[in-house]
Amino acid sequence: MPKSKPPHIKKEPTFKSNKSKTQYQKRDQQILIVATYLVSKRDVGATVYNIIKNREVGLSSQDQSRFTEIIMNPMEKNGWVKRTTYSPRVSIYKITENGEAAVSEALRLRSEGNLLSTLEAFQGITRD
Numbered sequence: 001m002p003k004s005k006p007p008h009i010k011k012e013p014t015f016k017s018n019k020s021k022t023q024y025q026k027r028d029q030q031i032l033i034v035a036t037y038l039v040s041k042r043d044v045g046a047t048v049y050n051i052i053k054n055r056e057v058g059l060s061s062q063d064q065s066r067f068t069e070i071i072m073n074p075m076e077k078n079g080w081v082k083r084t085t086y087s088p089r090v091s092i093y094k095i096t097e098n099g100e101a102a103v104s105e106a107l108r109l110r111s112e113g114n115l116l117s118t119l120e121a122f123q124g125i126t127r128d
Contacts (some may be wrong), residue, residue, distance in 0.1 A: 026120055026121060027070065027071065028121040029120060029121045029122075029123060029124060030071055031071060031074075031075060031080065032103070032106055032121060032122065032124075032125045033124050033125060034051055034071060034072075034075065035075070035080055035081075035095060035099050035100075035102065035103045036103050036107075036125045037051060037054050038051075038081060038093060038094065038095035038099070039095050039099075039100055039103050041094075041095075042094075042095070043094065044094075045084070045092040045093055045094035045095075046092065046093060047090065047091065047092060047093070048064050048067060048068050048072060048091070048093070049064060051067075051072075051093070052064060052067055072093060075093075075099070076093070079096055079098045079099065080095070080096060080098065080099035080102065081093045081094060081095055081096060081099055082094050082096050103125070106122060106125060107125065109122070110122055110125065
């Protein structure tokens with residue numbers, strides 16, 4: 001009589017997922033895309049949720065804490081954006097003059113066909 005597998009051992013699934021892997025953007029590229037988005041929002045600014053929800057940034061809303069820690073906090077520290085906190089869960093980010101100047105320079109390099117604009121960080125930034 002052949003032995004059967006014990007009930008606690010699960011059989012491995014035999015199907016393959018058809019999901020394509022998400023292409024993650026580089027940190028510098030995300031900073032430029034976020035800064036460009038905030039330039040389009042000017043004095044109104046945007047919350048982290050609004051920024052992530054923007055299709056060009058390309059993240060899910062579940063990434064808010066990580067996005068804030070990795071992208072927004074360094075942007076604030078380096079002078080790209082200014083944060084106004086209304087409550088522990090609501091902060092509005094606005095582009096600073098320095099951040100706007102950096103975006104303007106990046107767009108100028110791209111429009112002139114500068115060799116630097118061929119770098120991956122410059123992909124995805126557009127003038128809105």
